[in-house]
Amino acid sequence: MNKAIYTRDVPPDRLELLAELSSRDAVKVMVIGGLDAGKSTLVTFLANELLSLGRSVAVVDSDVGQKGILPPATISLALPDENFSSLSELEGVAHYFIGTVSPSQFTGEMAVGVKRLVELAERSAEIVLIDTTGFVTGPGFEMKRLKAELVRPDLIVLLERNGELDSLARALSPYGEVVRLTVSENAKAVAREERREIRFEKWRTYFSNARLAEFSLSEVTLTGTSLFTGRPLDEREKTLLSRAFRWLVLAGWENEGRYTVVKADEESFPRGYRSIHAVDFERLSNLLVGLLDGDGLCLGLGILKWVNFSAETLQLLTPLDEVALGEVRELRFGRMRVLETGEELGLMRRDEL
Numbered sequence: 001m002n003k004a005i006y007t008r009d010v011p012p013d014r015l016e017l018l019a020e021l022s023s024r025d026a027v028k029v030m031v032i033g034g035l036d037a038g039k040s041t042l043v044t045f046l047a048n049e050l051l052s053l054g055r056s057v058a059v060v061d062s063d064v065g066q067k068g069i070l071p072p073a074t075i076s077l078a079l080p081d082e083n084f085s086s087l088s089e090l091e092g093v094a095h096y097f098i099g100t101v102s103p104s105q106f107t108g109e110m111a112v113g114v115k116r117l118v119e120l121a122e123r124s125a126e127i128v129l130i131d132t133t134g135f136v137t138g139p140g141f142e143m144k145r146l147k148a149e150l151v152r153p154d155l156i157v158l159l160e161r162n163g164e165l166d167s168l169a170r171a172l173s174p175y176g177e178v179v180r181l182t183v184s185e186n187a188k189a190v191a192r193e194e195r196r197e198i199r200f201e202k203w204r205t206y207f208s209n210a211r212l213a214e215f216s217l218s219e220v221t222l223t224g225t226s227l228f229t230g231r232p233l234d235e236r237e238k239t240l241l242s243r244a245f246r247w248l249v250l251a252g253w254e255n256e257g258r259y260t261v262v263k264a265d266e267e268s269f270p271r272g273y274r275s276i277h278a279v280d281f282e283r284l285s286n287l288l289v290g291l292l293d294g295d296g297l298c299l300g301l302g303i304l305k306w307v308n309f310s311a312e313t314l315q316l317l318t319p320l321d322e323v324a325l326g327e328v329r330e331l332r333f334g335r336m337r338v339l340e341t342g343e344e345l346g347l348m349r350r351d352e353l
C-alpha cells in the first residue's frame with residue numbers, strides 16, 4: 001500500500017529536469033515540497049527513467065511521516081537495480097533510526113541521518129535522489145536548511161503551487177542550485193486518516209514475523225534516554241521518594257545531582273519538583289526502539305515489551321534474525337509507542353525519556 005506510483009504522465013518540466021540529470025556524471029538531488037506535493041512520485045519517476053537509461057541510482061527516503069521503504073520511523077537508503085512501480089517495493093540496504101513518524105523535535109537526527117546515508121549512496125551510485133518530509137514551515141524550514149547545509153546537494157528541487165516556497169528557495173540557495181517546479185495537476189491531497197491507515201499497514205507488515213529477543217545492558221549500550229544512566233538509587237532512597245510523592249518507584253538513578261525515576265502514581269495529586277525527571281512506567285510499554293550496529297546504523301526496529309530494572313535486561317519484539325541480532329551493539333529509545341498489529345498508541349516529546 002503506497003500512494004505514490006510510477007507514472008510517465010508528468011508535467012513537461014520534469015522531462016527537462018531528467019535531461020539535466022542524465023547529462024551529468026554524478027549528481028545529488030534533494031526533492032522538497034509541502035504535503036502531497038508529489039515528492040515521492042517525482043523521485044519514483046526520475047529513478048525509473050534514469051535506470052532505463054542505464055544509470056546507477058540511489059534513493060534516500062527521509063520522508064519519515066510517510067515512507068515508502070520499510071521500516072517506518074527511520075531514514076533508508078535503497079539501491080534499485082531494476083524498474084519499480086513504488087518506493088515501497090524497494091529494500092533498504094542501510095537505515096538511520098529517527099524513532100518517530102513526526103520528526104519536528106529530531107532535527108539533529110534527521111540531518112545526520114540524511115548526511116550519513118547520502119555518503120554511503122555516493123559510493124555506490126552516480127545519481128542520488130533524496131526524498132524529504134512535507135514539513136516545510138517552522139522547525140521543518142530549519143530542518144531543510146540544515147539538511148541542505150550538510151549534504152550540499154547539486155540540485156535542490158522545490159515543488160510548489162504558487163511560489164509559496166519563496167523564502168525557503170532563498171534560504172537554501174547558498175547550499176545548492178535551486179530548481180523550482182510546479183506541483184502536478186494530478187497531485188491529490190491524502191487525508192490524515194488515510195495516511196494513518198497507510199502507516200498502520202506498514203507497521204503490521206514490518207512486525208508480522210517478529211519474536212521476542214532479550215538484551216542485557218552489560219552487552220549493549222542504551223541511548224536516547226536518561227534511564228539507566230548514573231548511580232542506581234538504593235532501597236532507602238526509593239522508599240523516601242515513594243513516601244514524598246506517593247509513587248511506586250520501580251527504579252531510579254542519580255547523575256550529577258539530577259534524579260531520574262521510573263514510577264507509577266499511587267494516587268494523583270499535584271507535585272512540584274524540579275530536579276527529578278519522572279517517567280511513568282506505562283510510557284515504556286510498547287515503546288519503539290532502534291536496534292543499532294557498532295557504527296550507529298539501524299539494523300531494524302523493536303517494540304519494548306518488558307524491562308527488568310534489577311537485572312538490567314530488556315525484552316523486545318523484533319523481526320531481526322539471529323545473524324542481525326548478533327550485530328546489535330546499541331539500543332536507542334524512540335519517541336512513539338506502537339503495537340505489532342499496526343496501531344500507533346501515541347507520540348512522545350523528546351524530553352519525556
Ligand SMILES: Nc1ncnc2c1ncn2[C@@H]1O[C@H](COP(=O)(O)OP(=O)(O)OP(=O)(O)O)[C@@H](O)[C@H]1O
Pocket residue numbers: 003004005007009010011033034035036037038039040041042063066132133134184186187188189190
Ligand atoms: N504526476 C502525477 N500523476 C498522477 N498522480 C500524481 C502525480 N503526482 C502526484 N500524484 C498523486 O498525488 C498524491 C501525492 O503524491 P506523492 O505521494 O508523490 O506526494 P508527496 O509529496 O511525496 O507526499 P508526502 O506529503 O506524503 O511526502 C499521490 O496520490 C500521487 O499518486
